[in-house]
Amino acid sequence: MKQTIAGIRRGNLYSPNHIGNDAAVFLQTAEHLRSKGYAVNEYIESDLLTREIPENALFSMVRDRQSIRRLKQFEDEGRLVINSAYGIENCTREKMTRRLLSRRIAHPRSLFLRTDEDPVEAIHAAGFYNCWVKRGDFHAIHREDVTYVRHPDEAKDILKEFAMRGIETAVVNEHLTGDLIKFYGVAGTSFFYWFYPDIQHGKFGLEQINGTAKGYPFAEEELWALSRKAAEALNIRIYGGDCIVSGDGVIRLIDFNDWPSFAPCRDSAVPHIAACILDEIRSRKD
Numbered sequence: 001m002k003q004t005i006a007g008i009r010r011g012n013l014y015s016p017n018h019i020g021n022d023a024a025v026f027l028q029t030a031e032h033l034r035s036k037g038y039a040v041n042e043y044i045e046s047d048l049l050t051r052e053i054p055e056n057a058l059f060s061m062v063r064d065r066q067s068i069r070r071l072k073q074f075e076d077e078g079r080l081v082i083n084s085a086y087g088i089e090n091c092t093r094e095k096m097t098r099r100l101l102s103r104r105i106a107h108p109r110s111l112f113l114r115t116d117e118d119p120v121e122a123i124h125a126a127g128f129y130n131c132w133v134k135r136g137d138f139h140a141i142h143r144e145d146v147t148y149v150r151h152p153d154e155a156k157d158i159l160k161e162f163a164m165r166g167i168e169t170a171v172v173n174e175h176l177t178g179d180l181i182k183f184y185g186v187a188g189t190s191f192f193y194w195f196y197p198d199i200q201h202g203k204f205g206l207e208q209i210n211g212t213a214k215g216y217p218f219a220e221e222e223l224w225a226l227s228r229k230a231a232e233a234l235n236i237r238i239y240g241g242d243c244i245v246s247g248d249g250v251i252r253l254i255d256f257n258d259w260p261s262f263a264p265c266r267d268s269a270v271p272h273i274a275a276c277i278l279d280e281i282r283s284r285k286d
Contacts, residue, residue: 003281004039006055010259011045014063016141021261025273026061028266032274056080057281061259063088063139080284082277087235088258093171094136096234096256103233106226106252111172112136115163119172123152128174133158136169139257148175176254178246179213184262184269185227187237188279191272192224193265210244218249230256237276 007030015022030040043053045062048070057080060071071085090099100107111126113119123131133155135145149155159170183194196213223243230253231239240260243253262269 002037004055006053006058007040008043008060008062010061011064018261021263025262025266028270029273032270059277080280082280083237083258084235090234091258092138093134094169097171099233105230108173108176113170115159115167115170119155119159120152123155130175132173134171135162135167136171137167176244178244179216180210181243183227184240186272186276187231188276189272191269216245216247218245218251223251226251238273
């Protein structure tokens with residue numbers, strides 16, 4: 001038996017409408033690693049705070065803030081964590097948006113607002129008459145965490161609701177028209193998969209805002225290159241995301257996620273996910 005690896009599941013709270021799919025990709029990854037001769041000890045998120053986890057290599061789908069802090073401590077001690085806890089934190093909304101924009105990665109124009117301020121003037125000034133208001137501090141957990149508004153005045157109520165929930169910041173993205181595409185990738189491998197989603201593939205049914213895809217032509221290699229660039233900028237190895245393709249073929253990222261469910265392509269993705277983990281483990285030994 002080779003090295004023992006820790007696998008840490010995602011807490012159900014952080015798998016809105018995808019509990020089964022997130023569990024499935026985790027379990028299949030663990031089984032694939034075992035088939036390669038590695039022992040895998042499985043943990044849940046709360047174990048990070050209540051149990052000793054001795055393994056030096058961990059693969060993790062965690063999202064809880066305290067769990068992320070604990071994994072960052074592991075990384076600072078020299079342990080290998082995939083995805084990096086620092087990368088997971090980079091995928092929270094405000095950090096992700098600022099990082100993508102600062103690196104000139106194609107993304108909607110955005111505003112960063114406090115939830116205790118009136119957003120109407122800023123949104124009017126930016127010309128975002130249709131826009132998305134998103135909690136800035138974390139990943140989306142509730143349906144209201146990502147809300148489409150058709151007039152700046154609607155954003156005021158959203159920010160008030162965020163403030164009442166203790167959310168201090170919001171990101172406002174310009175709404176982009178075009179085809180919505182979802183994609184999945186694994187860094188350092190040949191795996192990349194994209195598709196036009198319908199409502200069953202989303203967490204909160206927001207895919208219907210852009211409507212049925214028209215099939216605008218675009219360069220698939222450009223999308224893959226854009227996803228790799230974003231993954232590198234955010235320090236993520238196992239990832240997924242969403243983009244909009246405009247009528248003239250321009251691709252812009254609108255979301256990027258650390259270790260999604262890979263639901264439509266899980267069986268083909270898992271061997272590449274396991275290969276990514278093992279490559280990282282082996283590189284530490286060299």
